[in-house]
Amino acid sequence: MVASPDNAMLAGSPRRRPADAARRAERRSTWLLLAPAIAFLVVMAVWPFAYLLYASFTSYQLAVPIPIEFVGIDNFTRLLQGERFWSSLGITAIFALVAVPLQIAVGLGLALLINSVARAREFYASLFLIPMMLAPIVVGFAWNLFLNPIYGPLNSALRGMELSPPAWAQSPDWALPTIVLVDIWQWTPLVMVILLAGLRAIPATVFEAARVDGSTPRQTFRNIVLPMLAPYIVVAFVLRFIDSFKVFDVIYILTRGGPGTSTQNLAYYTYDLGFNRFEFGAAGALSIIQLVVLIVGTSLILAAARRGAGGMEGRRS
Amino acid sequence: MTRTAWGEAGRHALLIILLLAMLAPLLWLLLTAFKPYEELFRSPPTIWPDAPTLRNFSEGWAIGGGKGIVDSLIVSTLSTAICLVLGFPAAYALARRFPPHGQLSFTILSLRMLPPIVPVIGFYLLYQKLSLFDTYAGLILVYTFMNLPLVVWLLAEFMRQIPRSFEEAARVDGASWFQLFRDVLLPLSLPGVATAGILAMIFAWNEFLFALVLTGDDVITLPKALASFFLFQQPNWGQLGAIGIVAFGPLLLLSYYMQKLLIRSFTITQR
Numbered sequence: 001m002v003a004s005p006d007n008a009m010l011a012g013s014p015r016r017r018p019a020d021a022a023r024r025a026e027r028r029s030t031w032l033l034l035a036p037a038i039a040f041l042v043v044m045a046v047w048p049f050a051y052l053l054y055a056s057f058t059s060y061q062l063a064v065p066i067p068i069e070f071v072g073i074d075n076f077t078r079l080l081q082g083e084r085f086w087s088s089l090g091i092t093a094i095f096a097l098v099a100v101p102l103q104i105a106v107g108l109g110l111a112l113l114i115n116s117v118a119r120a121r122e123f124y125a126s127l128f129l130i131p132m133m134l135a136p137i138v139v140g141f142a143w144n145l146f147l148n149p150i151y152g153p154l155n156s157a158l159r160g161m162e163l164s165p166p167a168w169a170q171s172p173d174w175a176l177p178t179i180v181l182v183d184i185w186q187w188t189p190l191v192m193v194i195l196l197a198g199l200r201a202i203p204a205t206v207f208e209a210a211r212v213d214g215s216t217p218r219q220t221f222r223n224i225v226l227p228m229l230a231p232y233i234v235v236a237f238v239l240r241f242i243d244s245f246k247v248f249d250v251i252y253i254l255t256r257g258g259p260g261t262s263t264q265n266l267a268y269y270t271y272d273l274g275f276n277r278f279e280f281g282a283a284g285a286l287s288i289i290q291l292v293v294l295i296v297g298t299s300l301i302l303a304a305a306r307r308g309a310g311g312m313e314g315r316r317s
Numbered sequence: 318m319t320r321t322a323w324g325e326a327g328r329h330a331l332l333i334i335l336l337l338a339m340l341a342p343l344l345w346l347l348l349t350a351f352k353p354y355e356e357l358f359r360s361p362p363t364i365w366p367d368a369p370t371l372r373n374f375s376e377g378w379a380i381g382g383g384k385g386i387v388d389s390l391i392v393s394t395l396s397t398a399i400c401l402v403l404g405f406p407a408a409y410a411l412a413r414r415f416p417p418h419g420q421l422s423f424t425i426l427s428l429r430m431l432p433p434i435v436p437v438i439g440f441y442l443l444y445q446k447l448s449l450f451d452t453y454a455g456l457i458l459v460y461t462f463m464n465l466p467l468v469v470w471l472l473a474e475f476m477r478q479i480p481r482s483f484e485e486a487a488r489v490d491g492a493s494w495f496q497l498f499r500d501v502l503l504p505l506s507l508p509g510v511a512t513a514g515i516l517a518m519i520f521a522w523n524e525f526l527f528a529l530v531l532t533g534d535d536v537i538t539l540p541k542a543l544a545s546f547f548l549f550q551q552p553n554w555g556q557l558g559a560i561g562i563v564a565f566g567p568l569l570l571l572s573y574y575m576q577k578l579l580i581r582s583f584t585i586t587q588r
Contacts, residue, residue, distance in 0.1 A: 029410075030410045033407060034406075034410045037404055040403055040462070041465060044458065044459075044462040045428065045436070048436050048439030048442075051442040052439035110335075113328060113331065113335075116328055117325060117329060122573070125576045125580075126572045126573040127336055128336065129572045129576050131339070133519070133568050133569055133572050133575065134343075135565055136525065137523075137540040137543050137544055138543070141557055142345070143342050145349065146342035150358070151358045151362050153341075156360060156361040160361070190579075193579045193580055197579070197581075198583075200580065245432040245434075248434060249525045249526065252544065267434040270434050271526075274437075274438050280442065287435045287438050290435055291431075294435075
């Protein structure tokens, strides 16, 4: 490789080999190209996080004009002893561990159905994608209107069939299932699209070989389609698991965490502590606890997925 | 032959029924946008508007939809532009000088996974100190932070598919970095830039939590404007529906393009 003369001059020392200088210049240009974006991300991540950490170890309250005191881990212990923390953790867990598997199941069914028709697959895929393209706020108020117990169309139709429908989001028993249903409605399309990509990646020859060998559709599904889709299912599960900690907008519009605290997940509890009660110390501590729960949960799922993949290969061989 | 044809027809019928059931709440909202106020709270409700009207659209614009659209446009276009300007050179470095699934890629992408509720308290306290609360600049900075990791990652994925020979030829001809970017890389990665830009726009356009917490009465983006109508006991659903259709309907036109893109991107990641 021939180094350009200006690179050799940049190196400064005549004893240094030209190739070294070229490599150094390249390394410098790499960091110059990365620097603006990295610097921006670091500043925007570290600076607010410093405030968050600071708040979480103090008695930071906007509403009360008392001096801010360092309280150590008091905010954390008080949260962990409170009932509301555990109930909101439970509701976040319902989104992550009940809603997400349901999304995978429905998304798989939908992907298989779309993949089984000969024509208009892309037409269907793009229409089924609509819920996830919409702002969660719009989704929230579309469902709020649709499920309104008095003038909403669903309950009026159900009453017409001599049924007595629940008050959905306004009923203590039905509020949480309603929010979970809306979450499934909005995010099943993402799972569907990921699994469609997986189905498309299976070569047609595999299916032909199975048919020639006399495999029934059910056997083909269990022994070929499902194992080949497994990595895609893992991707969908991990993405949706992480995103399930973000559920907030729909709760804000449909229930405001109520009735009582029956639909209050960790995100809504944090918002409520911070911006309804102005207890920034406690809200900061809860933010940090949430981050830890998310990281631990994601690592566990990734580890389980890796072990599952290993186990499946073991069985196949 | 006939049996499979019937099976095909049956599957289409099933898909269409499922589609209609799924879209029902949205179709209902669409119909509601054309109903006059008196018709909104009738029980049982009318399906087709008795006296269809376009008043909701003009009123919706006047009571906050117009400001919402302007503010959302300002915040989402500017944050997207900054994302692309910062992200383009970084993506080039990431694509050419680092391994595809290396530590740096992973770190950048994991920032994207952070739920907004985690940093929002910190941003609020910081913005109070820096007087960025309730400013366009404040919201633009947060949305840039939210979207930049994805933009860098997506652009890098696209640039990996551009053959190196193009840039090598340009460097031999003595092109500067700026010329290399403007004349060689930008035209070649234009589809990637469009994709990353559209996604960043959509995410900023739809975002609610940061807007709710970090702005007050001066900056009111669309999702925040819509949510504020819920403070009333009986929201005017017609106006809400009208704003929703005008402000978010156009996004749905992208869904054909989006499903192709998503399928492609997930097929790439797996390889």
